[in-house]
Amino acid sequence: MRNEPAPATDDLLLRPLSARSVVLSLLLGTHPPELSAKELGRLLEGFGVGGSTLRAALSRMASAGDLRRTDAGYRLSDRLLERQHRQDESVRPRTRPWDGDWELVVITATGRGPAERADLRTRLVALRLAELREGVWLRPANLERGLPAALDAVAERCTARPGRPAGELAASLWPLDAWSATARVLLDHVGRAGRPADRLAAFAAVVRHLLADPVLPPGLLPADWPGEALRAAYAGYRRELAGEVRARVAGA
16 A cells, blocks of 8 residues: 655645744754744744744743743753654664565554554654555665564564565555655755745755655665755755854844
8 A cells, every 4th residue: 555645746835834833943953952032032033923923932832832941941842852853863864784674564453543543653654664555564674773662562563575576565655756756846946945934944845855755775766866865955954054043042
């Protein structure tokens, strides 16, 4: 069963960023992810977000558990720290030479409700696994990471070598051509975006797209795969944004 196709490019590029999204994007790109309200105010001026809008957004985000208030200001919650980790990993995924093995996860738990099933599916997709058929997930074993021990409560996991040619199987599991086409449009778009708010929105789309990169062994990817080029563009923007944060914070 092929994973869902990549979102339409217009949806990725034209999604406006709310004050909440701007705050999260800035904190997710900041290490450590903590800034004072004054520092955030100076930063968000450059993205067209006024002080009253920012204060309302910070209050709602703290109440919703997105942010934690600290003595220094505002810090990402533990849940969003995990998102920052995934985002960082999407820029520099840790891989190892592939020997032909595949990770295989077979869901064995029964009687789970819709919310539990949806949560498990989200976790498996975040691990860059793909669903072959209902309850059967796999991917090439080329990632330098283990599977969470918590999976043992709901699934059987093992290593396999499918009989189908690996390239054919990968192409049936991931919409590789669609991912590649969207990545190329994003690369073109970020190259043309000039205003800070436009660049932030464009690179937020880049991050979402990189999180959906299956990070397959090179031999299983289509020719001229743009994954590395997209990662390099985002890494450059992170350096640019970090410099902007340092400059504005220093002047706060």
